[in-house]
Amino acid sequence: MYFSGKTNVGMKRQVNQDRFAWQRIGANAFLFVVCDGMGGANAGHVASSLACKTFTENIKTELEKDMSEDEKCILTPEKAEVLLIKSVQLANQIVYSESFKDSELTGMGTTLVGALVVDDTAYIVNVGDSRGYLIFGDIIDRITHDHSYVQFLVDIGQLSEEEARSNANKNIIMKAVGISEVVEPDTFRVEFGARAFLLLCSDGLTNFVEEEVIKQTVLSFDYDEKISLQEDVERVCDQLIALANENGGADNITAALYLHEKSDALS
Numbered sequence: 001m002y003f004s005g006k007t008n009v010g011m012k013r014q015v016n017q018d019r020f021a022w023q024r025i026g027a028n029a030f031l032f033v034v035c036d037g038m039g040g041a042n043a044g045h046v047a048s049s050l051a052c053k054t055f056t057e058n059i060k061t062e063l064e065k066d067m068s069e070d071e072k073c074i075l076t077p078e079k080a081e082v083l084l085i086k087s088v089q090l091a092n093q094i095v096y097s098e099s100f101k102d103s104e105l106t107g108m109g110t111t112l113v114g115a116l117v118v119d120d121t122a123y124i125v126n127v128g129d130s131r132g133y134l135i136f137g138d139i140i141d142r143i144t145h146d147h148s149y150v151q152f153l154v155d156i157g158q159l160s161e162e163e164a165r166s167n168a169n170k171n172i173i174m175k176a177v178g179i180s181e182v183v184e185p186d187t188f189r190v191e192f193g194a195r196a197f198l199l200l201c202s203d204g205l206t207n208f209v210e211e212e213v214i215k216q217t218v219l220s221f222d223y224d225e226k227i228s229l230q231e232d233v234e235r236v237c238d239q240l241i242a243l244a245n246e247n248g249g250a251d252n253i254t255a256a257l258y259l260h261e262k263s264d265a266l267s
Contacts, residue, residue: 001030002230005256006237010204011249017044018202018254021052023060029073030117031059034254036130036202039108047095047110051177054091055114059083075118081187084125088112088177088185095178109179113144113200120262122198124188128173129203136196140215143188147175198258204251208244233259
C-alpha cells in the first residue's frame with residue numbers, strides 16, 4: 001500500500017483547524033481519517049485533534065484484541081460497521097465533554113471522514129461535509145454523502161449540484177462530531193478492484209477544485225515503476241493542495257490519498 005496525507009492552512013486563514021491521522025494495524029489493515037474543525041480561536045483545532053486521536057486509537061485497540069496468530073485483522077462487515085460507529089461516537093463524547101471545560105472551547109466541533117482498509121475491502125464512515133472518493137479507471141465516485149444544508153436542498157430537488165457549489169449557505173453543516181451529546185454517522189463499504197485510489201479530504205479541497213479535476217490530478221501520474229509509486233502519491237497530494245490554493249484557498253485544505261493494489265495481503 002502507498003499513502004500520503006497533506007494539510008495546508010490555505011491562503012486566507014491564520015490557523016489550520018484541519019487534522020488527519022493514520023495507523024497501520026497488523027499485517028493486513030490500514031486506517032486513516034480526516035477531520036475539519038470548527039469553532040473560534042483554537043477550538044476547531046482542539047476538536048479535530050481530539051477526534052482524530054480518539055477515533056484511530058480506539059479502532060487500533062479494538063482490532064488488536066482479535067488478531068490472528070499471523071497478526072491479521074479478522075473483521076466481518078457487520079463488525080466493521082459497529083466498530084466505526086462506536087469509534088465516532090466515542091470521539092463525539094470526548095469532544096463534547098471537553099467543550100464544557102473551557103469557555104473558549106464552547107460549541108466546538110469537527111467533521112470526520114475515516115477509512116478502514118482490511119485486505120481488499122474499505123469501510124468508510126463520515127459525519128459532516130468532509131468527503132471520501134473512490135477513483136479508478138476513468139471514474140471518480142463520491143462515496144460519502146454530505147451532512148450539509150445545501151446537500152439537503154439538493155436531495156429535495158431545490159438546488160442542482162452546480163448551484164450548490166456556489167450557494168452562500170454551503171458551509172452550514174447539519175451534523176458534526178462534538179456539537180451535541182449524540183451523533184449518528186453514515187457508513188459505507190467499498191470492494192477494491194485491481195488498482196484504485198481512496199481519497200479522503202476536507203471541503204477546503206472540494207469547494208475549490210471540481211471533482212473532474214481531482215480525478216484527472218489523481219490519475220495524472222504513470223504509476224508504472226514501483227520505486228516511484230510512493231513519491232507519486234505524495235506529489236498528487238501536493239498538487240491537489242496547490243490547485244485549491246490557486247483557486248482561492250479560502251479554507252484549510254487536507255488531502256489523504258491511499259493507493260490500493262489488489263493482493264492477498266498489503267505490501
